[in-house]
Amino acid sequence: MVAGKNDFETTNAVASDKHNATNYPDTPMEMIVKYLVEAKSAEGLDETKALVQKALDVAGGLDQYIDTMTTPPPQACAELLEESQRHDWIGAYEANKTMYKLKKEMSAGMLEGRFMKMLCHMTRAKRVLEIGMFTGTSTMAMAEAIPPGGKVVALELEQYCKDFTAPHFKKAGYGDTIEVMVGPAAESMKKLKSQKIELFDLVFIDADKGGYKEYYTHALDLITPDGIIAVDNTLMKGRPYIPYELKDCELSIAIQDFNEFIMADPRVELITLPFRDGVTIIRKKRPSPVGQDCIFTGMNDLRILERMSLQGKAALITGGGQGIGRAFAHALGEAGARVAIVDMNKEKAQEVADELKSKGILSTAIQANVAEEKDIQEMVDTCVKELGGLDIAINNAGINKNSAAEDTLMSEYDMTFSVNTRGVFMCCQAEGRYMMKNGGGTIINTASMATLLVPHPQKQLVYNCSKAAVVKMTQTLACEWADRNIRVNCISPGIVNTALIQESKDLQPLVGEWLEQIPMHRLAEVSDLQSAIVFMASDSSGYMTGHNLVLEGGQSLW
Known part of the structure; x- marks a missing residue:
């Protein structure tokens, strides 16, 4: 039986049976x-009124309490909410500025906006499509959660609404983040599909209820494989599951029809x-893996970006207190790993x-000097104790005397090799011994572009030699x-643009x-190296070992 067609008396009876069976709401x-079930069987009017009052207290206080327990919006969004509530929408219609009679009650409130903002954060949405903007309160809320370079595309029927929201969006700093397309939503969605634009991570449907099925159908073609569709008003005051409430209520019938359509x-x-008035969250199922290979299903059933995740991994980084x-x-932390920061300077x-x-x-x-064997073993032991293991080791500490x-x-020669070469070997040795006993792991050593050429005009023979030894050490350990x-x-x-260069007179x-x-005519920034280290540490590079990954802007080519 379809849930939307349940008889109200049956629903009420089921609720009564559940209460009687468990007696623990x-x-x-x-x-x-x-309270209402107890009121039905109460013996006197006073008892009935008391029970009904309790039910009213729970029902009447719920929305207000949820509002109180929700982080308020920023000032710009609060101002838009206030302006939306006091604006003369009826006057705009009577002056022929809008095609339809718009009401302030149609505007998404603070709570709906906060919900959609949180949903954007949870899905890490970069591109959002909103179907039905009206006063833009939810639009602005979602724009708050969009990372730099992202976009909220809002489909709105009324040009008046676009003009109303534009100064608020600009004042809030979202003029470039939010794009408003005016016209019938279905036609705008067809246009987006024909343009073959970048797909959306999240689609929010909150427009005319009679068009929900068509919007949903188009949205399935416009979302990413892991995209989400959120649909507002899907409980429609409770009417979709109360048959006698559906009579002569076109909007409620449309919602009931839509709910059953997507359920099937x-x-x-x-x-x-x-x-509030019901929100339905929809996602595509992954295609059936039956009869398919790992290219179709993803290696170990993980899509390519999922294979970049370091969730559940424990990582250690020497020289982690600054720079690279x-x-x-x-x-590594942003990719999901637990991280041990190792440095000689404990404060850093x-x-x-x-x-x-x-x-x-x-x-x-963790404080450790990688030139001291005792410190290195203590470093590994502490990492395992504090983080529960060691899956990824980045041996990054090094010095250069130029x-x-x-x-x-x-003495300079000995110190450089003691840290850059001997220290890296001792780190690899201690880390490798742990990994051998615990199922394996990944070790990444920081070498240098100096292993491919002789950097000039600076003089750094000892540094160059110490890093060249790290490359050969890496290759040998990879084989062993x-x-x-x-x-x-x-x-x-x-050459990385760190404080070492910025603050050095030489x-x-x-x-x-x-x-x-x-060739790229710029120095490397530490951020240029971040994606590379995550790739090397993750399962995405599972068949790569003994490799020296070079990121030098093409310098070794000239």
Whole structure:
């Protein structure tokens, strides 16, 4: 039996039976039912009134309490909400400025806007399609959650509404984020499909109810494979499941028809939430894997971006207190890993760990000198204790003294190799021993573009040699440990624009000459390396080992 066609008396009886069977209501709605059921069998008028009052207290306080327990909107959005409520919409219609009689009650309120903003955050939506904008309160709320470069495309029938919202969008700083298309929504959706534009991560339907089925059908062609469709008003004051309330109510009949239509669609799965007037969340089911290969289903049933995830992994980064190491830490943490920040300077390590914690990333700070074997073993042990394991190790700590060969002191030579080469080997050794006993892992060593050419005009023979040894060490370990499920790779950045260069009196004057040597005519930023380190640490690079990944803007080509 289709839920929307249940007889009201049957529904009421089921509710009564549930109450009598469990006698333990959980939800506000179950509490209301409990009080009303008891009121039906109450012996006197006073008892009946008291029970009805309790039901009213639960029902009447719910929306207000939810409003109170929801983060309020920013000032710009609050101003738009206020203007939407006091605007003379009837006057606009009577002056022939709108095609339809618009009412302030049709405007999405604060709560609906906060809900859609949170849904954008949860789905990490970058592109949103809104069908039915009206006063733009939900439009602006969703724009708050869109990352830089994202877009909210709002379909609106009334030019008047576009003109009404435009100054508010501009004042809030969303003039370039929000694009309003005026015209019948179905026609606008057909136009979007014909343009073969980038697909949307989230589609929000809140327009004329009679058009819901057509909007939904078009939306399925406009969302990404993991996209979400959110449909408003799908409970329509409760009428879709109360037959006698449907009589002569065209909108309620349209909603009931739509609900049954999507419920019968085998391509999707959905959930209807009793939020305000009902919101239904819809997603496409993944195609059946039966008879398909891993290219179709995704390796291990994971789509390509899912294979980039580091969720559940524990990572360690030496030299993580600043510069490249700090960038690596943030990248791995954002990809889902738990992160141990290792640095000689405990305060710097703690600062980065605190940064990650502020983003909701589990992290810990560890003090260690990678030139000391005792420190390295303690580093691994602490990481395992604090993070529950070690799956990814980034050996990034290093030094560069920049001295001419004829002037290099042996103490400088020994110190450079002690940190850059011996230290990396001892880290790999301690990390590898743990990984061998615990199912494997991934080790990534930081080498340098100097392993491919001789950087100039700066003099750094010892540094170049120490990093060249790291590449050969990486290749050798990759071969020795491949059958132990341990991948060993290295990353070789070009000249990176870090504080070392920005604050150095000797290096800063060389920047102009370096730029002439780089085809891209800019130094690397630490952010340029972040995606690369996530790729190397993730299952997406599962067949890559012994590789030196070079990111130097083409400098080694000239």
